[in-house]
Amino acid sequence: MYSFDGRIRFSEVGEDLLLTPESLIDYYQDCSTFQSEDLGIGLKFLREQGFAWLINYWQIDILRYPALGECVRTGTSPYQLRGFMGLRNFIMETAQGETLALANSVWSLINMDKMQPARIPQFVAERYELFPKFDMEYLPRKIAVPQEGGEPCTPVQVQQYHLDTNHHVNNGQYLRMASALLPEGAKPRRIRIAYQRQAVLGDEIIPVRYRTGEDTVLVALDGIGGSPYAAAEFVMTERTE
DSSP, rough: EEEEEEEEEEGOOOOOOOBHHHHHHHHHHHHHHHHHHTOOOOOOOOOHTTEEEEEEEEEEEEOOBTTTTTTEEEEEEEEEETTTTEEEEEEEEEETTTEEEEOOOOOOEEEETEEEEEOOOOOHTTTTOOOOSSOOOOOOOOOOOSSSSSEEEEEEOOGGBBTTTSSBBBBBHHHHHHHTOTTOOOOOEEEEEOOOOOOOTTTEEEEEEEHHHHHHEEEEOOOOTTEEEEEEEEEEEEEOO
């Protein structure tokens, strides 16, 4: 497994001084990026080849939110590379080995000139060591959005700061938009996000909030006309002091 050490920063916590869900996903995204860079097949290399990895799906299970100043280790291990798809697990744990959060993720390699999935080249696949899947519950990748009963919320116009190096809205930014609609004080213990299409500068994203269970909130991030960009499902727990 590839890993890096860190410490929870002030800029990464909420008013409860605990790591925010969107900062957790940033740690995971950074971890996979660091691994690719260290293997010599990072962002610059892929850009020169005309490729980019795009995320299709996240499932993140949170056992405990680390607090401001806490030392953490973030790790990732790919467990399947097939066709144009790459599947990865992630973990965040304390310096003492306590598991804080686990994740499953699904990625696609995209030909950026054609904006179509591209078969993973052998020279890329050979760089990654595959590991067994984590022992965790694996839920379906599709998130069913109700046909009615949603509460439309304030639209978000895509700004420059929402974009990543591919000039699309970064996957963590969708989580930030959806998390803003959770009940005050809620701390998700499980997050699933399914990405449908890419939003770009100037697009208008319309969040629609659904209460799909006693402790579950679903946020659809729709475009004008209802065509979705992404959907995020949060299973919540009470605030931890």
